[in-house]
Amino acid sequence: MDRTSKIRVMPDSLASQVAAGEVVESPSSIVKELIENSIDAGAKNINIIIERGGKFLIKVIDDGSGMSREDAILSIERHATSKIKSKNDLHNISTFGFRGEALPSIASVSNFKLTTSSKNNPVGTELLIKGGKLIAVNECGSKTGTQIEVRALFYNIPARKKFLKSDSAEFSKIERAVIAACLSAPHIGFSLHHGTKCVLNLGQATSYKNRILDVFGSEFSEKLIEFSTDDVDGIKIKGFVSNPDYNFTTRKHQYVFINSRAVKNSSVSISIRDAFKGLIEKGMNPVVILFINVKPNQIDVNIHPSKEEVKFDNSNKVQRLISETIISSISSDLKSNNNSPDELADLSKSKNESDEFVELKQIHDKSVQLIQNNMLDLELSTSQEIEPSLEKEFKVLGLLR
Ligand SMILES: Nc1ncnc2c1ncn2[C@@H]1O[C@H](COP(=O)(O)OP(=O)(O)O)[C@@H](O)[C@H]1O
Numbered sequence: 001m002d003r004t005s006k007i008r009v010m011p012d013s014l015a016s017q018v019a020a021g022e023v024v025e026s027p028s029s030i031v032k033e034l035i036e037n038s039i040d041a042g043a044k045n046i047n048i049i050i051e052r053g054g055k056f057l058i059k060v061i062d063d064g065s066g067m068s069r070e071d072a073i074l075s076i077e078r079h080a081t082s083k084i085k086s087k088n089d090l091h092n093i094s095t096f097g098f099r100g101e102a103l104p105s106i107a108s109v110s111n112f113k114l115t116t117s118s119k120n121n122p123v124g125t126e127l128l129i130k131g132g133k134l135i136a137v138n139e140c141g142s143k144t145g146t147q148i149e150v151r152a153l154f155y156n157i158p159a160r161k162k163f164l165k166s167d168s169a170e171f172s173k174i175e176r177a178v179i180a181a182c183l184s185a186p187h188i189g190f191s192l193h194h195g196t197k198c199v200l201n202l203g204q205a206t207s208y209k210n211r212i213l214d215v216f217g218s219e220f221s222e223k224l225i226e227f228s229t230d231d232v233d234g235i236k237i238k239g240f241v242s243n244p245d246y247n248f249t250t251r252k253h254q255y256v257f258i259n260s261r262a263v264k265n266s267s268v269s270i271s272i273r274d275a276f277k278g279l280i281e282k283g284m285n286p287v288v289i290l291f292i293n294v295k296p297n298q299i300d301v302n303i304h305p306s307k308e309e310v311k312f313d314n315s316n317k318v319q320r321l322i323s324e325t326i327i328s329s330i331s332s333d334l335k336s337n338n339n340s341p342d343e344l345a346d347l348s349k350s351k352n353e354s355d356e357f358v359e360l361k362q363i364h365d366k367s368v369q370l371i372q373n374n375m376l377d378l379e380l381s382t383s384q385e386i387e388p389s390l391e392k393e394f395k396v397l398g399l400l401r
């Protein structure tokens with residue numbers, strides 16, 4: 001070997017630890033990755049057990065397909081995945097995972113135990129891994145599904161361990177990740193325990209609406225306006241926004257999903273902000289639970305290892321559809337709540353123009369005006385025509401002449 005060469009190929013265990021810097025940023029990112037694997041494996045029930053904010057233990061148990069002994073051993077190899085086979089698949093991803101990075105990354109920075117059994121297998125497999133090193137492969141029980149235990153997170157990377165926040169702060173992030181998964185997959189039952197506390201226990205739900213009710217309760221759900229659109233050039237959106245007078249100081253009740261994946265996307269945030277402009281006080285935030293469905297080949301999810309960022313081929317179109325749909329659903333709600341201008345006028349007459357009704361009418365008129373302004377802004381900000389499916393609705397609402 002040339003003694004002057006300085007470049008070395010990293011051993012796999014070191015490469016996994018480096019990759020873990022991006023995939024396994026905190027206990028919540030581990031929970032997210034493990035839940036996604038369970039969903040990809042077709043689980044109907046996922047149980048999550050956390051101790052000390054995930055620093056001491058993260059355990060995820062599913063009743064999905066499980067793995068054979070050979071697959072279990074492969075699953076902890078870097079870049080080993082059952083989800084894509086060729087470059088073409090990368091443009092048509094329909095699973096949460098595809099990078100084959102999560103399990104080896106998690107296993108490289110913890111004490112890791114994977115127990116799994118696939119259907120019709122007489123025995124299951126248990127793998128024990130410490131800091132990325134395979135310690136033992138044992139036979140175990142054969143209940144179909146997979147259980148993963150992550151203990152002593154970052155025990156071998158003190159610098160990362162030091163950056164973990166308090167148990168309760170780390171658990172809050174885990175809870176949000178679990179709630180996001182619950183919202184995007186209502187057909188799956190979930191439970192979440194932190195120490196001795198049962199934080200969530202949700203049976204399988206039959207609709208998004210029922211899942212929201214189960215997670216957040218009736219007072220919250222009653223404030224929501226539901227909406228959905230037809231397919232517009234391969235883009236479909238549905239979801240829930242709060243009535244503008246129900247709002248929060250933080251964005252904690254805002255969840256955006258693209259093809260069921262919880263994402264952060266600035267153009268979507270802008271469209272939400274535009275739709276509510278003037279309708280709620282500055283600094284306050286509405287509830288938004290938004291599901292955007294697009295053809296997998298119209299987006300790129302391979303932007304960051306965490307897969308939380310997604311790029312649209314045509315973000316203007318999506319942005320506009322979101323704003324229009326939210327504005328129209330708030331407007332329809334205003335109209336259907338017995339307080340159209342005519343009805344209010346009648347009511348106010350019969351009540352001798354009581355202060356309450358005059359005030360209500362003023363609020364209504366202001367809201368309609370603001371909604372009209374937001375529509376107009378939207379018109380000016382893009383040169384595209386209004387979607388035909390929404391045009392009729394806007395005319396009915398008096399938002400278009
Ligand atoms: N809970 C699970 N049930 C069944 N198979 C699993 C589970 N978790 C992981 N696997 C298998 O291990 C592989 C590697 O998982 P992972 O490292 O998360 O990569 P990816 O999800 O990107 O494929 C997956 O492709 C899948 O075949």
Ligand SMILES: [Mg+2]
Pocket residue numbers: 033036037096097098100102103
């Ligand atoms: Mg995965």
